[in-house]
Amino acid sequence: MKNATIVYVDIYSIKFDLISNASKYGFQNPLMAYCGYGGPPCNDNPNVTCGQAGYNVCKEGSRYISWDGVHDTEAANAIFASKILSSNYSSPQVKFNFFFVMIR
Numbered sequence: 001m002k003n004a005t006i007v008y009v010d011i012y013s014i015k016f017d018l019i020s021n022a023s024k025y026g027f028q029n030p031l032m033a034y035c036g037y038g039g040p041p042c043n044d045n046p047n048v049t050c051g052q053a054g055y056n057v058c059k060e061g062s063r064y065i066s067w068d069g070v071h072d073t074e075a076a077n078a079i080f081a082s083k084i085l086s087s088n089y090s091s092p093q094v095k096f097n098f099f100f101v102m103i104r
Helices: 011-020 074-086
Strands: none
């Protein structure tokens, strides 16, 4: 694509920071899934997934990073988006000062 810029975003560093400093972001039990089976430390059992008999949903989903051991919660995704849009984790550091919205 002509005039395209490919931007590398270091998602690993963002995720590592989020897990390592979970309490700073208002999260508890950074490795524990919000919805799962098995309890601490991870509440994750691939044989009992969300929606199956026996699974548990914790209270206060906004206090967890992981939804089900695979997918991140809405609260965690909001932090990811904020850090990506800051361009501090991007190379080159292209500022996202506009958004293209297609309205039909």
